[in-house]
Amino acid sequence: MSATTQGSDPQDQARLYTIQEIPNKGHGLVASTAIAKGTHILCESPLFRVSRRDNNKKRLSDSISKKIAALSKEHQQAFYSLHNSYEDELSPELGIARTNVLPLGSNAAEGAIFLDASRINHSCNNNAQNTWNENLQKITIHAIRDIAKGEEITIIYLAARRNRSARLRELQTSFRFTCSCDLCSLPPDQRKISDERCDEIQRLDDLIGCGMGSSSSPLQTLHHVHKLLNLLDSEGFADAGVPRAYYDAFQIAIMHGDKARATVFAERAASGRAILEGKDSSTTRKMETYARNPTQHATYGHSNKWQTEQDTIPRDLDRAAFERWLWKKETAAVSQNADFRSEVAFPSFKDLPGENDVSLAYYDSGDGFTYHPHRHWCFLAEIVDVQRLIRLQLTVKDKNGREVPIFFYTDGRGSELDPSRIRPGFTVAVLYAEQHGFLDFSVGIRHENPTSMKIFPLPLDKLLLLSDKVQQYAAEAEGVRTCQGCDQKAASLQKCARCGLFWYCNRDCQVAGWNQKGHKADCKLLKDPDLRKLFLMNWDVFENHHSFEESKN
Ligand SMILES: C[S@@+](CC[C@H](N)C(=O)[O-])C[C@H]1O[C@@H](n2cnc3c(N)ncnc32)[C@H](O)[C@@H]1O
Numbered sequence: 001m002s003a004t005t006q007g008s009d010p011q012d013q014a015r016l017y018t019i020q021e022i023p024n025k026g027h028g029l030v031a032s033t034a035i036a037k038g039t040h041i042l043c044e045s046p047l048f049r050v051s052r053r054d055n056n057k058k059r060l061s062d063s064i065s066k067k068i069a070a071l072s073k074e075h076q077q078a079f080y081s082l083h084n085s086y087e088d089e090l091s092p093e094l095g096i097a098r099t100n101v102l103p104l105g106s107n108a109a110e111g112a113i114f115l116d117a118s119r120i121n122h123s124c125n126n127n128a129q130n131t132w133n134e135n136l137q138k139i140t141i142h143a144i145r146d147i148a149k150g151e152e153i154t155i156i157y158l159a160a161r162r163n164r165s166a167r168l169r170e171l172q173t174s175f176r177f178t179c180s181c182d183l184c185s186l187p188p189d190q191r192k193i194s195d196e197r198c199d200e201i202q203r204l205d206d207l208i209g210c211g212m213g214s215s216s217s218p219l220q221t222l223h224h225v226h227k228l229l230n231l232l233d234s235e236g237f238a239d240a241g242v243p244r245a246y247y248d249a250f251q252i253a254i255m256h257g258d259k260a261r262a263t264v265f266a267e268r269a270a271s272g273r274a275i276l277e278g279k280d281s282s283t284t285r286k287m288e289t290y291a292r293n294p295t296q297h298a299t300y301g302h303s304n305k306w307q308t309e310q311d312t313i314p315r316d317l318d319r320a321a322f323e324r325w326l327w328k329k330e331t332a333a334v335s336q337n338a339d340f341r342s343e344v345a346f347p348s349f350k351d352l353p354g355e356n357d358v359s360l361a362y363y364d365s366g367d368g369f370t371y372h373p374h375r376h377w378c379f380l381a382e383i384v385d386v387q388r389l390i391r392l393q394l395t396v397k398d399k400n401g402r403e404v405p406i407f408f409y410t411d412g413r414g415s416e417l418d419p420s421r422i423r424p425g426f427t428v429a430v431l432y433a434e435q436h437g438f439l440d441f442s443v444g445i446r447h448e449n450p451t452s453m454k455i456f457p458l459p460l461d462k463l464l465l466l467s468d469k470v471q472q473y474a475a476e477a478e479g480v481r482t483c484q485g486c487d488q489k490a491a492s493l494q495k496c497a498r499c500g501l502f503w504y505c506n507r508d509c510q511v512a513g514w515n516q517k518g519h520k521a522d523c524k525l526l527k528d529p530d531l532r533k534l535f536l537m538n539w540d541v542f543e544n545h546h547s548f549e550e551s552k553n
Contacts, residue, residue: 017042
């Protein structure tokens with residue numbers, strides 16, 4: 001089929017796409033020229049509207065037939081030439097309508113049939129966005145990323161991001177096709193990662209939905225929004241989920257009186273909407289209004305606990321520091337390094353989650369059935385006894401002085417560890433450790449994943465003292481650090497070139513730190529990337545499980 005603009009506005013549209021046959025998909029829209037992100041591809045009036053709520057087939061079919069009868073002959077013909085995925089099940093009118101209806105807004109009671117827009121096929125990683133523009137009473141299609149000449153233009157038919165099998169199921173049930181888009185065709189290892197991200201996106205979406213209604217943990221909900229945006233970015237999803245997330249962040253901020261952050265979030269929501277829907281969409285305009293004056297939002301004044309003024313938006317921060325301010329993660333910037341004495345990130349044995357129960361201190365759930373970690377944790381304990389029977393068994397003493405066994409159920413049964421490190425007086429670190437009840441009624445740790453364990457060659461109390469020093473000398477607050485040699489605070493210190501964590505005024509201070517204040521030994525330990533990781537990683541935000549890099553300790 002050649003290019004057509006039938007049913008759409010007499011614009012330059014024929015230059016942007018043609019309608020043509022696409023292998024295994026019937027017809028579809030293909031870019032006839034390179035289309036830049038944000039380009040308005042199509043703007044079209046409905047042929048007629050259809051109820052999305054009426055489940056009575058007879059009534060719906062009658063109402064559609066009446067609307068078809070009211071069309072011109074040319075439009076009637078065009079309607080009957082549209083694709084019908086329900087030929088075997090429904091009357092032609094109802095089948096074509098159901099195949100081609102596009103929603104007039106999310107959750108709208110009505111949809112409509114379009115002669116061009118209804119030809120757009122689905123992709124789970126779509127490059128275009130369909131929007132019902134209330135002001136124009138037309139559907140608009142915008143490029144949400146750059147589209148190459150000859151590339152198919154796609155939208156997403158699904159309301160929510162789901163994993164591959166859930167998507168395939170829904171597309172088959174509701175639209176009668178098996179999706180083979182880029183995302184659904186990933187090789188198994190990449191698909192697994194993508195599925196995990198999609199599940200996490202869905203879970204966070206649900207959590208944010210619940211969190212928006214309650215004012216109990218706005219910071220956590222804000223951090224969920226931040227994480228959601230990072231995941232959307234990692235998956236390359238640039239659709240309405242992005243401005244929607246910024247609008248969620250806006251609502252959290254303004255609900256608590258934070259006009260500065262609310263302004264930035266509304267600005268980002270507005271520019272995201274402008275790309276997806278155009279400057280003339282009512283949603284874009286609403287976001288722009290909030291960006292100018294966030295107090296116009298109905299929830300403003302609910303609480304003053306984050307009170308700021310619009311003119312306090314920091315303008316002189318670099319990008320990373322600005323993002324930390326925006327998402328209220330500045331505390332991490334002040335004390336950048338983990339404190340091993342923290343019972344939250346480094347719990348004693350009694351506070352570890354049990355294998356068979358769900359501890360909400362570590363896990364949360366969007367649906368009440370499946371649980372995912374919402375933070376990282378690591379068990380630290382000193383080896384007090386080593387036994388090598390069928391498998392390695394360590395007795396370790398935690399920060400509270402409690403002794404517990406660790407049994408090695410790894411494939412190597414403990415042989416994967418460097419034997420020179422398995423000795424009393426050294427400290428074991430076990431990421432995501434859980435309490436396990438053994439058959440002999442003892443309670444300890446059943447260690448299965450070799451990359452979740454590391455042994456550091458120093459006693460636990462020495463490791464905690466090293467953590468204290470890192471807290472004091474590696475932290476930065478508003479550009480100011482403390483010299484490890486002379487304890488003076490300054491903004492212009494020089495970093496230890498070996499470990500990169502400790503700072504000094506000059507060479508004399510560095511020599512004093514090295515020889516008199518123990519940095520010689522500490523620096524050697526801190527060169528271990530796994531130890532550095534424990535200090536530097538963000539324990540409060542879970543994206544994926546961490547592991548120790550060095551398989552041999
Ligand atoms: C709104 S129509 C899209 C235009 C249609 N391809 C045509 O020929 O007019 C929806 C139907 O197109 C087909 N379709 C859409 N996206 C597809 C895809 N990614 N793979 C295979 N078929 C698809 C399915 O039959 C679906 O029910």
